[in-house]
Amino acid sequence: MEVIIGDNVSIDENTVVAIGNFDGIHLGHQSLINEMLKISSEKNLKSVVCTFNKHTANIIKTRELPKSIMNNEQRIKCFESMNVDYLYLIEFDENIMRLSPEDFIKKIILDKLNAKAVVVGFNFRFGFKAKGDVEYLKTLGEKLGIEVLIIPPVYDNGKVISSSLIRCLIEKGKMKRANKLLGKPFSIIGKVTNGESRGRIMGFPTANIKPSVSYVIPKSGVYKTSTVIDNKTYSSITNIGYKPTFKGTGITIETHIFHFDKYIYDKTIEIRFLDFIRPEKKFNSQDDLIKQIENDIKMIK
Structure with a gap:
């Protein structure tokens, strides 16, 4: 797996890109990444995980910075074990933050990563002030010629598996259930x-x-x-x-x-x-x- 950090990125090969924060790389994230890998295999596309080097709340001061489930070293090892081809860690700054939803997809996902397909979670939001949602992403995909796959939530005991839920379980000392949802x-x-x-x-x-x-x-x-x-x-x-x-x-x-x-x-x-x-x-x-x-x-x- 090739790890790319920062702005200096240009992938010539056609790709399928999974986008998200992926803190913990829990069972929901794994479902999303496995779908991305399936498309990669079926359509002969290089697989790319696109995430942020640091959580976006480091720049967006109106948001509370969540505690981490994983550091970057752990995330890199986990993605590598899943046989992802590229990991792109975006340096989230004021310039990235102010990109409109369309510019984020055009300038990063399309121009830099050469995406022919994109895989995201059901609650994915993107662009300035998180104005873009999955419905808008589908519209953009049709306009730009990018296939868009939306992954539904994964449930455990009637609750959506999320990084927030797992943080709560860890803080309560409920390690067995937290580990079950993390898959590790x-x-x-x-x-x-x-x-x-x-x-x-x-x-x-x-x-x-x-x-x-x-x-x-x-x-x-x-x-x-x-x-x-x-x-x-x-x-x-x-x-x-x-x-x-x-x-x-x-x-x-x-x-x-x-x-x-x-x-x-x-x-x-x-x-x-x-x-x-x-x-x-x-x-x-x-x-x-x-x-x-x-x-x-x-x-x-």
């Missing part, structure tokens, strides 16, 4: 930083993580996790919270990795959240906390 475990990538070494003193050394982007953070508590270090996966247990037993103030993400004793400070690692174990609580003593940690570990091993 939710994970946080970050750098290991120095902590207070309390875990090591208690016999449970932890890696303290500084997330690489502004991820949506699961609710405070203890989680069954797996941790990826240098492409090797280890079983682990992770605490998110304020360390009330020690009167902590800021929220921390601390992971105890089973059967692991290597030096990993400043190393970037990935924590995959598999299940919620229990809420964070304040213990009367350090010994009580140690006993609870031992029980938590027994539960998930």
